[in-house]
Amino acid sequence: MEKKDPEIITEKGLMRNWSRSMRAQGKTIGLVPTMGYLHQGHISLIKEARKHTDLLVVSIYVNPGQFSPNEDLSTYPSDFQGDIDKLMALPGGVDVVFHPYDLYDYRNNGSESGENDTSKIFDAKDEDGREKAVVSCIEERQSGHETWIRVERLEKGLCGKSRPVFFRGVATVVAKLFNIVEPDVAVFGKKDYQQWRIICRMVRDLDFPINVIGSEIVREDDGLAMSSRNVHLSTEEREKALSISMSLSRAKIAAQNGQVSCRELQNSVIQAIQEAGGKVDYAEIIGQENLEAVEEIKIPVVFCVAAWFGKVRLIDNMEIDMRVM
């Protein structure tokens, strides 16, 4: 396949026009939503998407709606030109990079005659004066955006506990991207396992006409799951962070050898990460579909871990299915 420059589209309306004109020509469209700073994990999503559709859109947008004001939105790594270079180097390339400046700016394309409520400070307290549980960088920006999608059960556990705005923001921005790009297929990484399941559930529950595909985790040669945040790890932290993937691999082997007690398996992973100097956020073995805790491995499960090394929060997971050993 020849190399080609992707078309870079920054406006919602132009993006939708492109998709509609392609669909009118009978083409199918794949979407890979990213926050940029692309690595081999993203590339694998793009290659997966290529298998399913004629055309491919990669979105690059750091979504403020999934960050709380005290999280790392301002330091989230970005390198747009580097991303474009990587996409151009791909066999077959991608057709469009959708790179909006601000998906929450409704001044020029609102449905309500430009009314935007920017004059009003968003009230971050409820009527009784209590602090609301969920406030993201969007409320802080007072853009007037106030519609949010909640996947009420799946969003609660794992990363939802420590990041209460995260999945609300992810589900909402993905719905926006779906409505702008109108893809036939969207590919998400199983590295963000809970996110992938939440998107699948949202698509089912809201009847989005989109086939959601989960793509396997891509790891560095030594086993570290690829992540844009890895760049923030010092050499020493990066070495210690291997304790996550290594202990997960050992736990998977132990399970396959008959150790089905989740408590035992979880303790072994927690201990390994703590001994390496990491701070465990969670280490849970849960059902692959419903993300609910199990005591013994009888159904297909996924072992999900989040841990801090220095100032960097890393997540990883491993599926364990005793039926397909």
Place this chain on the structure above:
Amino acid sequence: MEKKDPEIITEKGLMRNWSRSMRAQGKTIGLVPTMGYLHQGHISLIKEARKHTDLLVVSIYVNPGQFSPNEDLSTYPSDFQGDIDKLMALPGGVDVVFHPYDLYDYRNNGSESGENDTSKIFDAKDEDGREKAVVSCIEERQSGHETWIRVERLEKGLCGKSRPVFFRGVATVVAKLFNIVEPDVAVFGKKDYQQWRIICRMVRDLDFPINVIGSEIVREDDGLAMSSRNVHLSTEEREKALSISMSLSRAKIAAQNGQVSCRELQNSVIQAIQEAGGKVDYAEIIGQENLEAVEEIKIPVVFCVAAWFGKVRLIDNMEIDMRVM
């Protein structure tokens, strides 16, 4: 225009296929979502939609997601054959009646290999054991549906106070209908003023590619706003219920004659309804765009009322815009 029988479609997939094949032929599609038991108010929405698109879909579906278990889902009036007769009698008719049996049944068209969680009882309490604020008939049915759209500010006041699940359910089912029917234009009645504004905001915030049109209230000859629920009023109650529209009309005239104090205007309406034997749920003068209370009429406002007559809760409203007197 000739009369024609509408095509009746009951399956999501067939509905979407119809829309896509029509769009491929260059046709535009209008959607009028209803809960059936059609009256002249609905007919006016259909006539409005006819002005904007080539083809017209009317959905008839009583949405359990917008009723709480203690509300009137089971007694909500229905007359499907009567509805079809009314639609057939319309000049130009409608092209499709979308009449799904259950929009929340995912057993045959989920994105997740039939997994449906029906085995699991939905947990209506949060982790601390407190009752959740918002539970509709959907949670009670244990369909596995768990994705909900919240328009967080606009859903709070007026009907949202006494019906906490209502707008969550409306926004969610409308998003589902949008994703199934894929219309270019959707028409909503301004009788449900808060609902109309919430749908407009949702469409803007989630970037739905749909033009939402608000259609004016249709009244009986004596002024009563048309509603499917009017059928439940006794002759006596129906007479007394006229106090709503009559007092609203008087308030509008008073405002136009210089009475700009909202407290005075609201008190006059409350008093009139109470004197007629009605129980006022709310009578509020609010901004037309942000639905926030105003003290004096300076911007375009809408005077919204909800009141009970017997076991029937009625709503009505009147826009007041001093700039267009």
